[in-house]
Amino acid sequence: MIAMSDIYEKIMDLAKRRGFIWPTSECYGSVAGFIDYGPLGSMMKRNIENAWRKFYIIQEGYYEIECPIIGQEDIFIASGHVKGFSDKMCQCPSCREFLRADHIAEAHGVTGASVLGTEDLARLICSLPCPACEEVLGPVEVFNFNLMFQTAIGPGSQRRGYLRPETAQGMFTDFQRLLRFYRDRLPFGAVQIGKSFRNEISPRQGMIRLREFTQAEAEIFVHPGEKDHPAFSRYEGYFVPLLSITRQEEDLPPVNCTMGEAVREGTIANQYVAYYLALTHQLLVSIGVNPDKLRFRQHLPDERAHYAEDCWDAEVFSDRFGWVETVGIADRTDYDLRAHERQSGERFSAFIPYDIPRKESRIRVTPDMGALGPRFRGEARAVAEALCASIPGPDGLTVTIGGKPVHITPDLYTVKEEISEVPGTDVVPHVIEPSYGIDRMIYAVLEHSYFEEMVDGEERRVLRLPPGIAPVQVAVLPLMNRDGLPEIAREIVDGAREEGVIAEYDDSGAIGRRYRRQDEVGTPFAITVDYETREDRTVTLRDRDSMRQVRVPVEGIGSLIRSLVEGRLSFAGL
RNA sequence: GCAUCGAUGGUCUAGUGGUAUGACUUAGGCCUUCCAAGCCUAUAGCCCGGGUUCAAUUCCCGGUCGAUGCACCA
Missing domain, CATH: 3.30.930.10 (Bira Bifunctional Protein; Domain 2)
Incomplete structure (x- = not known):
C-alpha cells in the first residue's frame, strides 16, 4: 500500500x-x-x-x-484573552534573542514568576544572565507577547x-x-x-x-x-x-x-x-x-x-x-457570561419563571421618619438605612452611626411580616x-480519503470523498471527440447544472486518462456518452469507488445525479 | 525564535562559475468505440535581496518558505 x-x-x-x-x-x-x-x-x-x-x-x-x-478591547479583556493569551517576553540587548522573561526568573529560583507584572519581572531579571549569550540582561523592557493580532480602529489609533x-x-x-x-x-x-x-x-x-x-x-x-x-x-x-x-x-x-x-x-x-x-x-x-x-x-x-x-x-x-x-x-x-457581565455591567441572565410563583415571607422594618428626623437630624438617613438592614429585638436595637453606638427604641419604627410572591428567578445560563x-477537518478528510491502488499494472490515485463533499459531483465525457458526441455531452452538462449539480465537461485525451483525472479529485460519478447514446439515448454512469458502470437513460439524469449526491439513492441500488 | 539541512518548468528530477537534462502533467493536432496506449508540436524553470566576479542557478551573507530537533502553544 x-x-x-x-x-x-x-x-x-x-x-x-x-x-x-x-x-x-x-x-x-x-x-x-x-x-x-x-x-x-x-x-x-x-x-x-x-x-x-x-x-x-x-x-x-x-x-x-x-x-x-x-473586536474592541473590552471583549477580550472580559474573555481573558488580553491577559491570559500572552507570554511575557524580553529581548536580550546583547544577542537580540527573544526570551520568555518569566522562564528566566523561574530558572533562577523565583516561583510564580508567570503571574508577576512586567515591571516586577524586569526588576527581577535585570541582574540575571541571558540564557542564550550569558551576558547580564541589565535594564531590559519586559513586554507581553499576545497571540492576538492587534489593530487600531479609526484614524489616530x-x-x-x-x-x-x-x-x-x-x-x-x-x-x-x-x-x-x-x-x-x-x-x-x-x-x-x-x-x-x-x-x-x-x-x-x-x-x-x-x-x-x-x-x-x-x-x-x-x-x-x-x-x-x-x-x-x-x-x-x-x-x-x-x-x-x-x-x-x-x-x-x-x-x-x-x-x-x-x-x-x-x-x-x-x-x-x-x-x-x-x-x-x-x-x-x-x-x-x-x-x-x-x-x-x-x-x-x-x-x-x-x-x-x-x-x-x-x-x-x-x-x-x-x-x-x-x-x-x-x-x-x-x-x-459572568465575565461579560462583570466587564460590561450589563445583565447576562435569563429570567426563568417558576411553575407556581413562590411565596416568600420577609420581616420588614419601616422607620418612622416623622420621629427619626427631628431626633437625629443629619444622621436620620443613616439610622433609617441601618434599621432597614437589621432585625430588631423586643427592646429595640443598637446601631453604629459615625462610629458611635446609638440605641433605637421600638417606638421609632414598625415591624411587619410581609408575604410576597416571587414569580421567578434570574439565571445565568451554562x-x-x-x-x-474546519481546516483540520478538511485535512483529515483529504488524508483519510486518499488511496492508491494498482489497476492493470498502473497506479490509480483516488480520493474517496463522500459525494456530498466532493468539489466536482459529476464529469461528463464524450467517448470520442466527434460524431455528435460532444454536443450530447454538453446538453447533459447543462441539464445537470440546472439541477444544481456541479458538473464538469472533459473531452481531452483517452477516456481512461479522463477517469483518472476525476478520480484524483474525488469526483464520485462520471457519465460517458458513446455511440449507443445516439441510438437509444442512454449513457454509461460510472461509480468512482467500484469503477463499475451502469447504463441509464439521458432523460432525467440530472436529477438522478442529484439524488446520488444527496444520498437519497445509492449507486449499488441502480 | 534558535540550531542543522534543503529549495532547478505545474510535479519529480539531471547538471553547471559562461542561462540548463529527462520524465510526467498541461495545451493544440493526428489517432483512438470505456479505465493514465501511441505519434507530432507547443507552453513553461534555476526561491528572493545583496555581495564577490568580466560573468552567479552554482561561491559568500541576509531573507522567505519547507523538513528535523529544541523552545513555545488550544
Missing part, C-alpha cells in the same frame, strides 16, 4: 497541483501559517461547512449569526482592536439579543462559522496550525439545573470511542460506549456534552473521516480550564501528525460549546 510516512507530501502535492490548497501569495514568497483555498478547495470547504450547517442549523434548529472579525482568536465571543456579547430572539426561554443555541486569528510563534505542520483559520462554533445556553438534553434519545444508544481520564491514566485504549451509559456511569458530565459528542462523531464520519481513526479524549484535570465542568476533544488520527485535536466540546458553565476547526 502507501508508504505512510510521506502521505502528507502526497496529499499536499495533490492539493497544490489540482487546486485544493495553495501557499498564500506565492509570488511574494508566502507566509507561514496562511493558506489559500484554490477552486476545488473552496468548493470542498463550503460543502463541509454546509454539512456542518445541516446538523447544527437544520437538525438542531440553532440559527447562525455573523459577527465582526475585529485611538481605539484598540483585536482580530478575534475565536468566534465564540460574538455569541456571548449578543447574548441578550439572542435571548430575546428566542423569546426568553432556555435552552437555545447560536452558531457561527468564520475566520479566527492567532499569531502563532511558530506555525509549522502545514494546515494543521494556521494563523488564520476557520472555526465553526456553537454556543448552547442551558439552564444550569437542567442539563438533560430534550432530544437525548436520538443519541442515547449511539456508540462513541471514548478515551476517558481514567483510561488515559491507566494507559488503556479508547472504549466504545453508548452515550446513555457514559452519562449514567458518570464518565461524561451530562447529557448535553454526551449529545454533542455523538453528533460530532456522526458529523465527522459523514464528511469522510475514517471512524477507525477517530476518538474522543477527555481533558485531564490539569489541561482543562478551571471553570469547565467537562471537556472532550474529538481527535483524528493523521499518519503524519498523530492524533490531532479537531473539535473541542466543553461545558464552560457560566464563566463566559454554556455548552462544541468548537470545530
Whole structure:
C-alpha cells in the first residue's frame, strides 16, 4: 500500500497541483501559517461547512449569526484573552534573542514568576544572565507577547482592536439579543462559522496550525439545573470511542460506549456534552473521516480550564501528525457570561419563571421618619438605612452611626411580616460549546480519503470523498471527440447544472486518462456518452469507488445525479 | 525564535562559475468505440535581496518558505 510516512507530501502535492490548497501569495514568497483555498478547495470547504450547517442549523434548529472579525478591547479583556493569551517576553540587548522573561526568573529560583507584572519581572531579571549569550540582561523592557493580532480602529489609533482568536465571543456579547430572539426561554443555541486569528510563534505542520483559520462554533445556553438534553434519545444508544481520564491514566485504549451509559456511569458530565459528542462523531464520519481513526479524549484535570465542568476533544488520527485535536466540546458553565457581565455591567441572565410563583415571607422594618428626623437630624438617613438592614429585638436595637453606638427604641419604627410572591428567578445560563476547526477537518478528510491502488499494472490515485463533499459531483465525457458526441455531452452538462449539480465537461485525451483525472479529485460519478447514446439515448454512469458502470437513460439524469449526491439513492441500488 | 539541512518548468528530477537534462502533467493536432496506449508540436524553470566576479542557478551573507530537533502553544 502507501508508504505512510510521506502521505502528507502526497496529499499536499495533490492539493497544490489540482487546486485544493495553495501557499498564500506565492509570488511574494508566502507566509507561514496562511493558506489559500484554490477552486476545488473552496468548493470542498463550503460543502463541509454546509454539512456542518445541516446538523447544527437544520437538525438542531440553532440559527447562525455573523459577527465582526475585529473586536474592541473590552471583549477580550472580559474573555481573558488580553491577559491570559500572552507570554511575557524580553529581548536580550546583547544577542537580540527573544526570551520568555518569566522562564528566566523561574530558572533562577523565583516561583510564580508567570503571574508577576512586567515591571516586577524586569526588576527581577535585570541582574540575571541571558540564557542564550550569558551576558547580564541589565535594564531590559519586559513586554507581553499576545497571540492576538492587534489593530487600531479609526484614524489616530485611538481605539484598540483585536482580530478575534475565536468566534465564540460574538455569541456571548449578543447574548441578550439572542435571548430575546428566542423569546426568553432556555435552552437555545447560536452558531457561527468564520475566520479566527492567532499569531502563532511558530506555525509549522502545514494546515494543521494556521494563523488564520476557520472555526465553526456553537454556543448552547442551558439552564444550569437542567442539563438533560430534550432530544437525548436520538443519541442515547449511539456508540462513541471514548478515551476517558481514567483510561488515559491507566494507559488503556479508547472504549466504545453508548452515550446513555457514559452519562449514567458518570464518565461524561451530562447529557448535553454526551449529545454533542455523538453528533460530532456522526458529523465527522459523514464528511469522510475514517471512524477507525477517530476518538474522543477527555481533558485531564490539569489541561482543562478551571471553570469547565467537562471537556472532550474529538481527535483524528493523521499518519503524519498523530492524533490531532479537531473539535473541542466543553461545558464552560457560566464563566463566559459572568465575565461579560462583570466587564460590561450589563445583565447576562435569563429570567426563568417558576411553575407556581413562590411565596416568600420577609420581616420588614419601616422607620418612622416623622420621629427619626427631628431626633437625629443629619444622621436620620443613616439610622433609617441601618434599621432597614437589621432585625430588631423586643427592646429595640443598637446601631453604629459615625462610629458611635446609638440605641433605637421600638417606638421609632414598625415591624411587619410581609408575604410576597416571587414569580421567578434570574439565571445565568451554562454554556455548552462544541468548537470545530474546519481546516483540520478538511485535512483529515483529504488524508483519510486518499488511496492508491494498482489497476492493470498502473497506479490509480483516488480520493474517496463522500459525494456530498466532493468539489466536482459529476464529469461528463464524450467517448470520442466527434460524431455528435460532444454536443450530447454538453446538453447533459447543462441539464445537470440546472439541477444544481456541479458538473464538469472533459473531452481531452483517452477516456481512461479522463477517469483518472476525476478520480484524483474525488469526483464520485462520471457519465460517458458513446455511440449507443445516439441510438437509444442512454449513457454509461460510472461509480468512482467500484469503477463499475451502469447504463441509464439521458432523460432525467440530472436529477438522478442529484439524488446520488444527496444520498437519497445509492449507486449499488441502480 | 534558535540550531542543522534543503529549495532547478505545474510535479519529480539531471547538471553547471559562461542561462540548463529527462520524465510526467498541461495545451493544440493526428489517432483512438470505456479505465493514465501511441505519434507530432507547443507552453513553461534555476526561491528572493545583496555581495564577490568580466560573468552567479552554482561561491559568500541576509531573507522567505519547507523538513528535523529544541523552545513555545488550544
